[in-house]
Every structure is written in structure tokens, then in C-alpha cells.
Amino acid sequence: MRAAVTNDTGRLEVRDVPDPDLRPGNVRVRVAACGICGSDLHMVESGIVPPGSIMGHEAAGIVESVGEGVASLAPGDHVAIDPFDPCGTCANCVAGAEQRCVNNVYTTLGLGFRAGAYAELVEIGEGMAVKVPDAADLGDVAVAEPLAVALHGYRRSRFEAGMSVGVVGCGPIGLSTIALARFLGASNVWATDTNEFRLDLARTLGADAKASDADVVFDCAGAKGTVDLAVAATRMGGKTVILAVNLKGDSTFPFVWVTREVDMFPSLGYTLDEYAECAGWISSGAIDVKPIVTRRVSLEETDEAFFGLLDGAPQGKVLITP
Ligand SMILES: [Zn+2]
Ligand SMILES: [Zn+2]
16 A cells, blocks of 8 residues: 655655554554644654654544454445544543543554554554444544544533633634534634634634633644633633643743633543544534635645645645545
8 A cells, every 4th residue: 555654854755565454353444534633743843753654643434344353344334533542451541531541652543653544544443433424525524533632622621501712723623623612502702823814714613803701712722822822811710721732842820820710621632432423523514624624635745735734834624635
């Protein structure tokens, strides 16, 4: 099969590589679409992805073949792929918080340890597949991943219908947070970004300009100072959710947290149930993610699209369609 593989200089090179194995209990999926994630960009930028890796954890596709013992899936099934494969035995898994599985870094698709979906085929566990109707657009379905990240943030903060929402940063996670706001019953949602193109996408999804402090404010930017920005834009006694992955570190000013007495909710990944809910909402048309996806590229265009995003190309979600 062909795959976009990280090379010695940290670029993404399309190569012929052996098809993935098909071990018992697993299925092989022909990838229809895989999103380029901000965390993929951050990982490559920080040089932590080993050469020879296949990244990609935001995928959907069609089951190509099933391994021994697989009962719930058959070739031809259309599936959304949950990239997490929690071990089920660590203390966090046993407690039902599988998003905190201590083995996730090794078992999750596309983080450098297990082959991801910037490829024609990907091998996944039976339990990582969520069946979707054949009629669903598999590119849209791939957006279930960032949508689930946003949903977990709502759940973490114990968001309730009628609350107002603020979003700092309108990349794919911020846009997903906006797309969920009305669906989950937010009274209103505002968004801020320094980029006019992304603000336009936010408006298309129903966000207003910031008018007042919100009950729940999400930091979806992960840039210097954005946690403090989010706290300062949360109403006194409200909730601030940190969804963004900031690998560069930041300093904050706790005085603002104290004087506003906000509750802080760092949010990590999502549960399998949350992922399946999001895949269902997208494939049934309950949530329209089309405004989030601004570009679809071939596997050959992966490197150009990837480094374009790192250079700040104005895009929402970019999908690779192998
Ligand atoms: Zn992602
Ligand atoms: Zn675990």
C-alpha cells in the first residue's frame, strides 16, 4: 500500500510499504479520509515523531477484511475509527476513565508507536470501529474525532442547556466546539480569533462576536496567553475549559482565576461512547460539520498541505483522502 511516512528530515514522504497485518480480533480498513490534526503538527514541529512513522488518528473508511474472531464487522462496512485503544486494565481504565489510559500513547493510532491512517489501509481493533450508514460522507465522519474532543470538554465542565459559551481560537477544535454549542442547547456562543478566515468559518457555524463574559469559555487556541484570555472572558463563578494542546508551555496569572473564582477543567481526549455519539450525530445529519472542512487533498499532497498548515495557511480542517 501507499502511505505518507515521516522521513529523516521530518518531512512526509509517500512510499510503498507493506500492507498492515491482520491479527486476530482486528480489522483492516481502507481509509477514505483522515484529518490533519493540530497535535500532528505540534508533534512534527517538536521533532518527537520517529522517522518511518505513519501518523493520522482522525479517520473513517470502509472495512477491507476482518481478522479471526471478529463478529460485529464485515468487509464493506462503513466505519468511523476511534483512534484510542485503551488497555482496559490500568487503574484509569478500570475506573471508567479510559481517556486517561496510561498506555494510550503507545496504543493510539498515529502517535509514532502504532501506524496511523495517513495511508491507504490501517489495522484497527474491532472495538475501535463505529459503524455508520453507507450514505454518510466519510470525510464528514472523520470530523467525529475533533468533535469528540469538544464534546468531552462540555461533559467535563458539566455544561447544561441554557448556559452561554465562549470560544477562544477557531481552529478545528474551536469550530467543533461552536458546532456543538447550539446542538447542546447553549443560549448563545461567541468566538474570537486573530485570523479573519477562521472567524468567518465560526460565524458560518453560528458564532457571534464577543459581547459579554460567558458561563463556559473554552481555550481552543493553546497559544501564549490564551488560558488567561479564556479565564478573563469567563463570568465570575463560571467555568473555563482547556481543550488546546500547548506543547510549548505558558505562564498564567492565577490572581485572575482567584478573583473571578472560576472552575478550571483541563480536558483530555474522550471516551469511546463520546466518540460514537459524535459519529452518530454527524452521519445522521444532526450536526453539520461541512463548514469545518475547508480542503481535501490526495495522499501525494500530504507534505505540502501539512507544512502549509505549519506555515499558518488559513484553513479549517484539512482531510487527506488516500
Ligand atoms: Zn486530533
Ligand atoms: Zn488503560
